[in-house]
Amino acid sequence: MTPNYALKELNKEAGFGGMGSEIHRDIPRIDMSDFFNRKAEITEELWKAATEIGFFQLTGHGIPLELIDDAFALSAEFFALPQDTKAQYPLRKGTNAGWEFKAQVRPSTGTPDNKESYQITLPRMGEGALWPKGEEVAGFKATMLAFERHNWMVGMKVLSCFADKLGFHSDFFTDGHDPESPHYQSTLRLINYLGMEDATPEDFKFWRAGAHTDYDCLTLLHQREGHGGLQLCPGKDAESGDLAWTDVPPLGGVITCNIGDMLMRWSDDKLMSNLHRVRMPKEGEYMGPRQSMAFFCQANKDTMLEGPEGKYDPMTAGDYMQMRLNANFAGKPAQKA
Ligand SMILES: O=C(O)CCC(=O)C(=O)O
Numbered sequence: 001m002t003p004n005y006a007l008k009e010l011n012k013e014a015g016f017g018g019m020g021s022e023i024h025r026d027i028p029r030i031d032m033s034d035f036f037n038r039k040a041e042i043t044e045e046l047w048k049a050a051t052e053i054g055f056f057q058l059t060g061h062g063i064p065l066e067l068i069d070d071a072f073a074l075s076a077e078f079f080a081l082p083q084d085t086k087a088q089y090p091l092r093k094g095t096n097a098g099w100e101f102k103a104q105v106r107p108s109t110g111t112p113d114n115k116e117s118y119q120i121t122l123p124r125m126g127e128g129a130l131w132p133k134g135e136e137v138a139g140f141k142a143t144m145l146a147f148e149r150h151n152w153m154v155g156m157k158v159l160s161c162f163a164d165k166l167g168f169h170s171d172f173f174t175d176g177h178d179p180e181s182p183h184y185q186s187t188l189r190l191i192n193y194l195g196m197e198d199a200t201p202e203d204f205k206f207w208r209a210g211a212h213t214d215y216d217c218l219t220l221l222h223q224r225e226g227h228g229g230l231q232l233c234p235g236k237d238a239e240s241g242d243l244a245w246t247d248v249p250p251l252g253g254v255i256t257c258n259i260g261d262m263l264m265r266w267s268d269d270k271l272m273s274n275l276h277r278v279r280m281p282k283e284g285e286y287m288g289p290r291q292s293m294a295f296f297c298q299a300n301k302d303t304m305l306e307g308p309e310g311k312y313d314p315m316t317a318g319d320y321m322q323m324r325l326n327a328n329f330a331g332k333p334a335q336k337a
């Protein structure tokens, strides 16, 4: 049984459902190229961005554009399958593996996100049963396995910079996210927000994704060129109660990153997790389906979250994740349309 830690993050999340206002902010852009030679310089840039705004965008990250484009194309092919086919790969509560349709209810809104997702958490794919078959989407598994590992590698580079600043050894977080362990729980999430071409005015009252902070250490988000809607609000501003939201321009090939609550806790609150959400398209904007892909660096279940200064009681990453998942997917297992 999961012990009761009464996470302050759960209460926080329930208070962010309103519209707020919108303002422009510059989002720091960080070039990761020639990483091992330029690590000290990159580390300073990442630390500044992560502690001041909590969101940043990576260029020169080394994930081939062709692989990102292929992953987007195969994700679209998967979501275009008949609902009955996708329902053969159901997400089971608390697993972050498989397909769900409008099953995620954010504590901030109390309504389901207007989306479907397919999630890949490698040790939880039901010994292969949760992967679509080759005759349904050719090349899906090989491409997604490669894409998952590329994202993991970029995530571990960023986390190793934070490890240096926090006084851990450089590979501290890499050890804690070891993909060879059966306790690995990092997740690749393919997302398809439903098209709004035929929607009624009533449908626009919902959120594509309600305001939330992520519960991982670090999120790497791939936006599809032209598919806007992601908005963010820096953690510090949110704590002061001033919810002013900033649109993140959807640029292909650039990875938008944010710190999650697990790393905020693990860093004794030095690194701030950030509020974000996906709004509905406004009049005159693209109304079609919106695709994105997110990789969540979530420390292995048996990794102990223990900050350098011991601000919080130690807790395993497994217990931490379970509490957050239970608060988001309260309902039944995967739902059919
Ligand atoms: O789709 C997006 O742009 C954001 C998705 C997101 O924030 C999430 O899945 O946690």
Ligand SMILES: [Fe+2]
Pocket: 212, 213, 214, 219, 276
């Ligand atoms: Fe998120």
